[in-house]
Amino acid sequence: MRSLPRWLIASICGALIVTIAMGVRQTFGVFLVPLSEAFGLGREQVGLTLAIQNLVFGIATPFAGALADRYGGQRLLAVGAIVYALGVAAVTIAASPLLLLVALGVVVGLAQSATTFAPVFGVIGQLAPPARRGFAFGLVTAGGSVGMFAFVPLAQLLLAALGWQGALLALAAVMVLPAVLTPALGAPARRTGAADNAPSGQQVIALALRHPGYALLFAGFFVCGFHVAFIATHLPAYLVDSGIGATVAAVALALIGLGNIAGSYLFGALGDRMVKKQVLSGIYLGRAIIFVLFLIVPLTDASALAFGLSIGVLWLGTVPLTSGLVAQLFGTRYLGMLYGFVFFGHQIGAFLGAWMGGAVYDRTVSYLPVWLAALALSLAATAIHWLIDDRPARQVVEQPV
Template structure:
């Protein structure tokens, strides 16, 4: 039997880590209503917990990126896993808003930062040559999308059969296989990155933020976070409300996850032959078209499924493309920290998407304003990616 290459092992093991990490965090929109109903909270309370999770994830991403760059990726992953498990357990047993804010919000936010896209795709970037980096990152992200395809369905079924707490504990247990994957993540530096010097943090950040392409990427990724945060937290309860089916609400995230496997893989390959900024611009433009089309029809189970499939194609191929651009512009060695700041913008957008969704719903009784804001932001991001230059910039170490 032919043995997998070291790069293939990193891609496969990294994809599974992303699948478990991203799949577990995708269930919070499913348990939003059951938790709120059990404790008599308005929808905004647990929405704040999910919003905090997204914000902490973003704030912690540069920190974990620096830990990975300086002290090793696997150390960062193990720290993240321990915090993730602690947060999930606290959320499962927490009976107050403060406990949920700390568990589902702060600790899970740290956990996803340490085990999610930021760290794993940096590993994949260092394990693959630049010519195949976009394709490799797209493959790892596509494998990772399987978690969102399967775990929401499992969580939805367990919630209906046994209650939200049992669902939370079961999903917590599914994080443990990361312990088998993390030791396999040992990438070797690629020749084209061997001459990249270690740059002091202050100089690295000043040099990066002086580049207009980096600033535009950061601005555009904010929009991705807003869309993903809003839909992951509020699409399941919205569908449960307009279609009268909790199961269909949970299934929307699984359908999005399934379509995202194909979309992430295909756009990752497209980014290897077409300038990545143009691919990103097209993805955001299509998000605007898909949301506008959804608003133009009466919500039914069929239109919800079609919307979920269409949105899933453009869901998270932005992540490997954006991270590959950061690696292309600044080199894979310094990618962890610099991608961390771009991702922070993404998570600020996620925080606002989740929180504003709950706030606007409680104030108006619907999500109409959120849909139109999402369309406007998609158009904005489509435009700001067009001037991004896919060219290497070298920052002097001293």
């Protein structure tokens, strides 16, 4: 039996790492109400902590990507997993809202930048051949969806059985596992003389900033971040407030992950065969349609579950397409860093989505204005991606292997 190619082995390992890191990340919405009650805070304040986590995640990601590009992602991923576990565990002993913000907002946010897409894509992008890159990125992205599908109901069960502190300690223990998996990614790809003579990171950043398509990718990914953070943070509370049971609400959130397993594979593969920017426009138009239906159809257990599954198909299908467009425009040598800067736009949107959900609710006792904002942003992103100039930049820097 022929052995699997190195890029596929690394992709499977990267998918497992992202499964755990993103799985733990997606459980925090389940803890929104328990943390609010334990610390005597409003949803806006806990939502702000998670919003800061998203922002720190975004700010740190370009630097994590640059470190992965320069030194290889393996060590970064291992250290990040340990810090992630410590940050989650520290939430259980936080003695004040400020310490909660430091542990869950800052420490966990920093660790997420070192354990998720940017460093993993930095490794995979240098290994996968261009014709299979979309599939490889889709495989890794699907890992985040598997994590969401598996970890959200697990967190709900742990919460019911152990309380919020015991549940978080259990998740912290699981978060150590990616440190064990990182050796399977293999050694960093060796550079050739041609790569050593290639443009520097600063030159490539300057090239990217002059490319209009890069700015539009940044803006479009902002919308994605707003959507996923708002929904992941506030959907369970929104459903419970509307009379849906807590278990059904957790299952609806988990179904987002299930739908995205298929969506990530599908859109990653489509990106290898179709025009990536047009597929992205289709995703955002699809989200707009789903939001409209969710708001006008009576909310029942069935419609809540249908929403979770349908929005899940379109959830992170943007990630392999966006990272693939970055590689198409600028090559793979600095993919981790350049994707990291675009991902920062995603996390600015995530900051606003997580925070605005709580802020609007605390003032109006309603999430409707935020749902309408999400709908408007979907339509804007549909146009933004259609307008992207996706012709490669003059200096495309591939990483020879």
